[in-house]
Amino acid sequence: MKKIEIDFENITTKEEFYEVFKKKMELPEYFGNNLDALWDVITASIELPVKVRFSNFNNKKSDFFISLKELFNDAETELSGRLSFK
Numbered sequence: 001m002k003k004i005e006i007d008f009e010n011i012t013t014k015e016e017f018y019e020v021f022k023k024k025m026e027l028p029e030y031f032g033n034n035l036d037a038l039w040d041v042i043t044a045s046i047e048l049p050v051k052v053r054f055s056n057f058n059n060k061k062s063d064f065f066i067s068l069k070e071l072f073n074d075a076e077t078e079l080s081g082r083l084s085f086k
Contacts, residue, residue, distance in 0.1 A: 002047065003050070006020055007056055008057045054072075054085075054086070
């Protein structure tokens with residue numbers, strides 16, 4: 001099982017998140033930096049199973065980060081455990 005950890009200590013913008021996520025998941029540069037594209041990649045394109053862990057995550061950073069956490073929680077449910085998220 002692939003394990004991905006995204007450390008939010010130095011991630012302060014959604015652009016920084018997407019750059020880190022693209023590198024960790026080995027996504028092409030043309031990946032759309034938005035929540036819809038992220039959902040599509042997580043639920044249909046990446047190799048599963050995978051464990052995703054957010055470290056140093058702070059819900060108060062911005063609405064984007066709250067939506068991001070909700071997206072990963074929803075994907076975990078949608079994928080019936082093939083994606084594990086903490």
